[in-house]
Amino acid sequence: MKKFNPDRRKFLKLGLGLAGGSLILGINWSCSADPDSGSRGNSKDFSPNAWLRLDKMQGVTVIVAESEMGQGPFTLLPMMLADELEVGWKQVKVERAPATPVYGYQLTGGSGSIRKGWSTLREAGAVTKELLLTAGSIHLGVPKADCTATGGWIIHQPTGERVSYGELIDIAATLPIPHIAHLKEPDEFKIIGTPVPRLDTSDKISGRAKYGIDIRLPDMLYATITHCPVFGGKLKGFDATASKAIKGIVDVFSINEGVVVVAKDTWTAFKARQVLKIEWDFSDQELLSDESIIEHIKSVDSGKGKVIQNSGEDIGALSQTRTLESSYILPFQAHVAMEPMNCTARYKGNKLEVWAPTQSPTQAYNTAKDNTRNIAARTLDKIKSKVFGSHDENVEINTTFLGGGFGRRLQQDYVAEVVQIAKKTGKPVQLTWTRDEDVQHDFYHPFSIHELSGKIDARGMPIGWRQIVKGLGISTGNSGRIPYEIPNKLIKAVNIEGPIPTGPWRSVGHHYYTFATEHFLDELARAGSQDPLELRLKLLGSSPRLRNVIEVVADKGNWKDYLTGHRLLGVAARSSFGSHVAQIAEIELIDREYKIRKITCVLDCGLVINPDIAKAQMEGSIVFGLTAALKSKITLKQGRVEQSNFHDYPILTMRDTPEIEVFLVNSQEQPEGIGEPGVPTVAPAVANALLNATGSPVRSLPMAMSISSGQT
C-alpha cells in the first residue's frame, strides 16, 4: 500500500437521497468546491469528470466520460476504480457520462483513456474504500485499524464479523472525505492486470447496444443529405419535384452543408435523394485530381518546411560514403466506420437535445450550441464564455455507443447538420448519411510524398539520413521523428493547405512517417549488407524499451529463419502514444503473388490493465493496418472522390486475415495507450518482407498483390 493525501478538493460526496439512496461520489479534476461541505454539497459547486455510485444492493456503477468505440474504456476505467475500491468484478456496471462541464473537456482520442483515467479512477476507488472502512468500524463498533475491505465487505479481522458496503451507505454519507487514503502496489492488484470480460459484450451480442443510428423517439422523422460532390463547390439550386412525388416525403430543403430530404422513414429519404436534381457551382475545383495534387506537391519548395529533427552535418558533405535515395507515396484513406455518420436531435421548446455517436461530446455541445445561434448571438456567447465561463442548460448532448470511430468521430459535422434540420422540421429527426456520402465526405488520412536520402559508411552502417516530407494535411510534429541514432540527420516536413478535408486517422502521423522510416531503414540495411533487425538494435542504444520489443519479437517471430532463408520475414518497430511495438510479418510467395501468413506482434504498453483487451486492440490494429497496406486508397478525379462504398474501397476480410499472434511485455511502468500503437508498423513490416523476398522496395501504398513486375 502506498499512502497518499487525497486532494480533498478533488473528491466531494454528494450524499444520500439521490438516485434512490445511493452514495454518490463526484470525482473531479479541476474543481473549487469546499471539501468540508460534505453531503451538503451541491452538484453545481464542482466539476467531476466521472462518478461512482454505490447502491444498497451492492451494485457499483462507474460513470465513464470516455467514448466507447470498441477500444475498451467502458471496461478498463471501471477496472481501475473497482480494484482500489475492493469490489468484485460482477458487482460493477458502467454508464456513459452526460456532456456537462462538470465532467471536464470530453474528447476520446490519442489513445489517451487509460492514461487519463489511471490516477483519477484509482484514487476515487481508494478514497471511497477509506470512507467505507471508517463507516464499517463505526457500524461494527470496532477500531478501524482492525478492519479490512474485500469483495464489497468491511471485515473485522479478529472476529470475522462483517458488513456489506451497501449497508454502510447511510453512515458513509455523513462522514467527511478522508485526509489519507492508500493506493495499492501492483502486486496487490486483483482486477487490474486480469482478463476480466468486457462490460459491453452482452449488449453487443444481443442487439441491445444502442448506437447513434438506433435512437428511436416518438414521432421521429428520418433525414438524409447530399453534399456537393466536388470539394469547395457550392449549391446553385435544386428541383425536388420528383422527390416530393414519392409517398412518405415530408420536406426537401437546403442547409449550409447540402440538400436535405426528410421522410417518414430512412428508405423513403434515400429513394427521394436519388431523384433530386441539384445544380452545383463547382468553381475551378473540378481540375483537382491525384495527378494535379502530386504535381502541386512537387512544385512546393521544401525550404519552407518545418524542421522536425536536425543533427550533425549536411549529409551531402559526408565523404567516403555510399548514397541511397528512395521515395514513397502514401495516399488518402477513409475511415469507413461500419456505422455511417448519423445524428439525432429534438427541440422541446427552447431546449435542444442531441444524441450523437461522437468521440467528443464537448465539441458536439459547442457545435450544437453554435448552430442554435445567429452570428451576433454566437459572438456574444464567445465573449460571455470567455469572461464568465458558461454552459447552456438548453443544449443537451447524449453520447451513444459508437459503431467505430478511428478519428472520424472527432469531427462534429453531422451534429451541425442535424441541429439545422431539427430547427427546420420542428420534430425529432434522425439524420443518416448514405455510405457513399460517408466515403466521399470524410476527413481523410493525409496524402504524403516522402523523399529520402541515406548515407552508408564502409562498414555498411547508416551515418546520414535526410527525409523531406510534403503532403496535404500532414503532421509536422513529433510523429515525424526517427528513433534511430544516426549521427547526421535532417527531417523536414511541409504541410500544404488544400481543399481536401483531412483529419486524424487511427495512429495519425505515425502511420505515414513510420512507413517511410521503417521501410527506408530496411533499404539501407540491404544496401549495407546488414541484418535489418540487428541494425535496429545497434541504432537504438538509448531506447531500451523499443529495443526490448524488437528482441522479443525476434524470438517469437522466428527471426533466425530469416537468416537461414527458411522464411520470408520483415520487421518494423515504433514507439507511439507512450507504448512500444515491434512486429514481424511472414509472407509466402505463390507463383507471382504473395500471401501474408502471419503477423507476430510484441507490445510494451507499461502495466497492462486488461491483457485480453490489449491483445484485441493489437489484433484489430493489425487488420486495420493491413487494409491500408494492401487494399484501400482514396483517389480524386475531377475534384471528387472516386470511391463510394466497400466494393471500390475494399477493407480486409476474414479470408484475407493472416494468423496473428500477440505477446505482451510484463511491465510495471505507467500504463500507456493501446488503441493506436499497433497500426503503424504493419505496412512497413509487410513491405520489408517483400523487399527481402524480391529485392525491390515498395514505392506506394496500397502494395500490389502481384510481384510480376519485379517492383510492387
Added chain:
Amino acid sequence: MLRLTINGDTHELDVDGDTPLLWVLRDHLSLTGTKFSCGIGVCGSCTVLIDGKPSRSCVLAANQAAGKKIVTIEGISTTDSHPVQVAWEEHQVPQCGYCQSGQILSAIALLNSNPAPTDEDINNALSGILCRCGTYPRVRSAIMSAAAYMLEEGSES
C-alpha cells in the same frame, strides 16, 4: 398491407412492399439490432435469417420475405444463451460491436448447415461480413468453440 413473421411474431404493416426488409425492421418495428452500413449488400451488417438462410436485408424487398420465417439478432435467444452467443462471450469477440449481429447470424446459419466447419468453410461463409475493428480472428475461434458446444447439445438431446 404487409404481413411478416419476425422472431415468431406476426406483424401487419402499412408499408410499401418494395421497402427493403432492413428499414421495415429498423424504422417501422424498432428492431434496431439489424444494422445499416453499406446499403448495397456488400458488407453483411444487415444480415438476418430467412427460413434459416443468411440474407442481406438491405437489398431484400420486404414483400419477398412475406410468408417466411424471419429471424433477427433479437430473436436468437432471450437470455444470450445461444451457443454462438456463449462462444462470442467466451472469446470476447466484439469491439465496437456494430457488425456483430451480421457475424453472429452468419455463424448460426453456417453451423446449422455444417456442424463441423473447416477454416475454408468459415472463410466462405463469413468473408462477406466486414468488420472495420478487425475481430476476424476471434470470430473464427468463437465459431470453432460454438461448433463444439452445438455438437455437445446435439448429442445430449
